[in-house]
Amino acid sequence: MAAVSSSPKSPFCGLRSPRGGAVGRFFSHGSSRTLTCSLRFPAQLRPLFWPWEKVKIGPLTVSPMGFGTWAWGNQLLWGYKEEMDDSLQETFNLAVRNGITFFDTADSYGTGRFNGRSEMLLGKFIREYKGTDKVRDNIVIATKFAAYPWRLTSGQFLRACKSSLNRMQLDQIGVGQLHWSTANYAPLQELALWDGLVAMYEKGLVRAVGVSNYGPKQLLKIHDYLKSRGVPLCSAQIQFSLLSFGDDQIELKAVCDSLGIQLISYSPLGLGMLTGKYSASKLPRGPRAVLFRQILPRLDRLLDCLREIAQRRDKTMSQVAINWCICKGTIPIPGVKSVRQAEENLGSLGWRLSSDEISELESAARDCPRKMIQNIFQTQ
Ligand SMILES: NC(=O)c1ccc[n+]([C@@H]2O[C@H](COP(=O)([O-])OP(=O)(O)OC[C@H]3O[C@@H](n4cnc5c(N)ncnc54)[C@H](OP(=O)(O)O)[C@@H]3O)[C@@H](O)[C@H]2O)c1
Numbered sequence: 001m002a003a004v005s006s007s008p009k010s011p012f013c014g015l016r017s018p019r020g021g022a023v024g025r026f027f028s029h030g031s032s033r034t035l036t037c038s039l040r041f042p043a044q045l046r047p048l049f050w051p052w053e054k055v056k057i058g059p060l061t062v063s064p065m066g067f068g069t070w071a072w073g074n075q076l077l078w079g080y081k082e083e084m085d086d087s088l089q090e091t092f093n094l095a096v097r098n099g100i101t102f103f104d105t106a107d108s109y110g111t112g113r114f115n116g117r118s119e120m121l122l123g124k125f126i127r128e129y130k131g132t133d134k135v136r137d138n139i140v141i142a143t144k145f146a147a148y149p150w151r152l153t154s155g156q157f158l159r160a161c162k163s164s165l166n167r168m169q170l171d172q173i174g175v176g177q178l179h180w181s182t183a184n185y186a187p188l189q190e191l192a193l194w195d196g197l198v199a200m201y202e203k204g205l206v207r208a209v210g211v212s213n214y215g216p217k218q219l220l221k222i223h224d225y226l227k228s229r230g231v232p233l234c235s236a237q238i239q240f241s242l243l244s245f246g247d248d249q250i251e252l253k254a255v256c257d258s259l260g261i262q263l264i265s266y267s268p269l270g271l272g273m274l275t276g277k278y279s280a281s282k283l284p285r286g287p288r289a290v291l292f293r294q295i296l297p298r299l300d301r302l303l304d305c306l307r308e309i310a311q312r313r314d315k316t317m318s319q320v321a322i323n324w325c326i327c328k329g330t331i332p333i334p335g336v337k338s339v340r341q342a343e344e345n346l347g348s349l350g351w352r353l354s355s356d357e358i359s360e361l362e363s364a365a366r367d368c369p370r371k372m373i374q375n376i377f378q379t380q
Contacts, residue, residue: 048098048349055331057262058208058234060174062140064326065349066102067095067342068266068333073110073117077287078337080114085121091342092125096135098346104237104264104333106144106179107164116167119143123168140174142235142264144212147182147193147377157196161205175235176206180213180377181222194222198229210235210264215248216255218379223259233261240265240330242302242321242365243274243295243372253329265325268332269318270372273299276307276317291373298370305364309357315347322348324361 054061071078072088092103103122110117126139145151145160161176178197182189200206209231211222223233236256240249240263256263269275271288273296280297283289306317313320318334322345325332336342353361 046350048346055262057140057142057175057210057331058232060140060208060234062102062331063100063349064331065100065322065345066104066142066264066331066333067091067100067345068104068335069118069122070106070109071335071337072105072121073114075114076111078335079285080111080117084337087338088121089125089128091336091339092122093129094339094342095336095346096129096131096139100346101138102140102142102174102331102333104142104144104266106146107160107167108144108146108148108179116163119164119167123170127169141168141170142175142177142210142237143168143173144177144179144237145193145196146179147189149186149189151193151196152189153192154195154199157193158199158203158205161196161200165205172204173206175208175210176200177210177212177235177237178222180375181211181218181379183218183221183379191225194225198226198231201231208232208234210237212237212266213375213377213379214238214252215378215380216251219252219255219259219261223261233259235262235264237264237266237333238378239267239372239375240325240328240332241268241270241274241372242306242324242361243267243270243299243368244374245362245365246371257329263330265328265330265332267372268322268325268334270321273372274303274306274317274321276303276310295370295372299368302361302364302368305360309353309360313351315351316344318344319348320353320361323351323353324358327353327358 049064053064055064071080074080105118105122107116107119122141126136129136143164145157151157151160165173176197178193182193197209201209209226211219211233214222214236219236226233236252238249238252253263272278272284273292278284278292278296280293283292306320310317310320322332322334326348334345336345
């Protein structure tokens with residue numbers, strides 16, 4: 001087993017087998033690192049996070065960061081190809097070996113013939129993970145059920161849950177989430193979907209229930225409704241990053257805190273804009289380019305601030321952006337497409353930004369002339 005020779009920008013000191021498979025472990029050993037690496041991680045035995053830093057989602061306990069899998073099966077936006085599957089499996093294995101127990105997916109993830117691919121891959125990766133049953137059992141999948149217009153009854157929503165279980169070949173889902181609210185355009189459907197959540201919880205198909213793209217007002221309504229049916233609402237997932245930070249996010253977080261709901265931050269890297277690897281002259285392929293072209297040229301101050309803090313701390317910009325989400329009391333779920341990205345994002349754990357750094361970042365974020373566009377399904 002040889003230590004990887006890390007470049008000065010290498011964010012994480014994973015070890016690799018001679019075949020190139022990542023064998024980084026939950027506990028990092030300074031002795032197997034290069035000098036550059038040891039600057040980032042102290043040279044003593046040290047976990048990426050301590051057991052008491054794990055986070056509760058209702059009855060479940062998960063790692064302080066999860067990984068998002070929207071890209072796994074999505075050709076249109078994320079350029080997925082089947083040839084990526086081995087590398088995605090390695091990415092998953094590396095994450096689990098390093099203590100990550102939380103993975104976000106959705107029944108709508110995967111485009112065209114890859115519909116449902118993200119759930120299928122996650123199920124396969126869990127089954128094929130070469131570790132103890134205990135490690136596999138600790139993995140929590142949070143999937144989202146789409147509020148498609150043809151899912152009009154609670155029974156249809158329940159069937160959606162069973163289809164997800166089939167795709168993943170699991171008996172139970174960790175967190176079953178309603179992907180979005182139909183309150184703005186089909187309020188009657190919304191009630192049927194809530195009843196569907198109740199049914200899947202009562203039948204034991206999901207251990208906890210959550211929502212996504214709910215604003216504070218609608219969150220209170222569903223919380224009270226589920227409570228009246230004896231179902232605790234355990235999580236709320238929204239777009240939460242330095243690129244989308246503002247009064248709405250602060251208000252939702254306060255409501256979540258008052259109700260004991262765990263906030264999950266999606267798109268914590270602003271779809272990649274906060275990683276520092278894109279610029280007006282270096283855009284990603286596909287539809288993201290259109291969005292990035294409008295937003296990126298206006299982000300100089302925020303990106304400069306992220307870069308400065310990253311340099312000062314010997315971290316990367318992505319690590320700082322994700323760490324900020326953790327410091328705000330949320331579980332970030334950065335999307336990962338490769339072992340390298342997972343390695344880097346794991347380096348967001350095990351340290352904390354100072355309160356001054358958080359203020360600097362938030363001041364730069366507030367002054368940003370452009371923010372990320374809001375999800376069209378986000379409610380009040
Ligand atoms: N509930 C909802 O409606 C909703 C909506 C959106 C997302 N989500 C969930 O949240 C997860 C994360 O959000 P997201 O995927 O939209 O955006 P994100 O986490 O802000 O960005 C992810 C993308 O950034 C790039 N990236 C990630 N780590 C990197 C690193 N260390 N260095 C350089 N580039 C890196 C990768 O794309 P490239 O390499 O192609 O740049 C990756 O796919 C999703 O996977 C999904 O599970 C939920």
